[in-house]
Amino acid sequence: MAVERYLQNAISDWMCDDGPESDIVISSRVRIARNLKDHPFPLLATDSQANAVINKVSETIINGKMKQIGNFDLILLEDLNDLQKKVLVEKHLISLNLANESRKGAVTLSENEAISIMINEEDHIRIQCLYPGLQINQAWEMANKIDDILEKDLDYAFDEKRGYLTSCPTNVGTGIRASVMVHLPALVLTNQMNRLVPAITQVGLTVRGIYGEGSEALGNLFQISNQITLGQSEEDIIRNLHGVVNQIIELERQSRRNLVEEKRFQIEDKVGRAYGILSNAKIIDSKEAAQRLSDLRLGIDLKMIKGISASVVNELMVMTQPGFLQYIANEILTPEERDIRRATIIRKKLLEIK
């Protein structure tokens, strides 16, 4: 089945390249929401109306002018089991909302998994482009290009005054959500996040955990994204986010330098312990794994640990998520069983590198 190739590897092809500022910025993502004119939004659509949208949109993506961007596979959510959906969510290829809430949801994925176009999520179309490191401009340019191509064949719901019309009033206007995933261990360690978060909120951006709305900030990973979609141009939104992220990178780097200068032993100890636990533990829960992997990553970035690449840590972050663990095991596991499997996978991976 077509979906298997997208589930096998914890780390997408696009994530294998190092992007700019990759010691702090994991990835950049732009998502734009679009709806078709004269079709009820997915929330109110009947099955046949929803299927009509899937057919229309996927036809354009797979057989139309989108060929110039690449080849896409169409995956219908109703053909997937819960574990398969979970893995796609953990790899950020689909949203939690599409996995859990949508009736008649679908997704088209590009071969390198950098482009995901969701159909019948909250909106008819959600174009998502992912890039490694800080490449938010590139992500927007790609999403913009795809949007133009789709619009050649599809009639969008657009209003001169309100812009692109979306199912939720929080997305209306540009329909854009640009977000950058950052690893901020030094700012967390020095208790600066509590001050930083309100400051970020004041400039119209939000900070969330890695799996979007309401999710916890596991492993010192944060998603910073724009909140406002109406009354600002796309370029302003991107520029604003880029500017703020640049400042956050600078703050994190400064904190890392201070930590190394003032508390070198404590940091080396923390990193060494993380490496020790990860390479020897027999049971580890997801929270601890995320924290230790974050410590290990900090050690790699600070050159305290040699011979392990940051992309291995990225890979382990996804591989140790509950969905992926169970998918590899090919069965539903209890939390206790998962903790054992998680420890095994990490141990093996770290041993392989040695």
Next chain:
Amino acid sequence: MLCENCGKRPATLHFTKIINGQKNEYHLCEQCAKEKGEIFSSSSESFPFHHLLSGLLNFDQMVEEHPLYTNPESQRCETCGLTFSQFKKMGKFGCSDCYKYFELQLEPIFRRIHGNSQHIGKVPLRSGKSIKLKKELSQLKAILQQKIALEEFEEAAKLRDKIRALEHKISESRG
């Protein structure tokens, strides 16, 4: 910072109470806050976003005085059948025409969410062509006024020709 009640656990709830103009700051841990009845909801369950949104949507006193005002709860989108009170509950529209039918009530809501109610971003290339031309036209007209005011008539004449050509294009694109 430690909880000021038990002094053991870290304070996670920080709030200011003002009673009769008397201002007091509190720093409590979750457990003590719960015991003192100061907690609003358990922070372990995240507060569903759409509840917040429906909170925002409940401020419609501003439009009540409007001459076209009818009871917004009973207002209905004639395309998909969604009523305004259903929209408030879900925080989601049923179709793109809801924006038209609820226009009056939506204006303050957009301002509250986005601080703004007018789109200034991208316009679709194909279907938005005439919108784009219209925007260009109004910009040119504004510049023309400036040029006339500055008595730069040569420039103004060039602009006038451009505006005519554009107006022609717009009437053509309407078919």
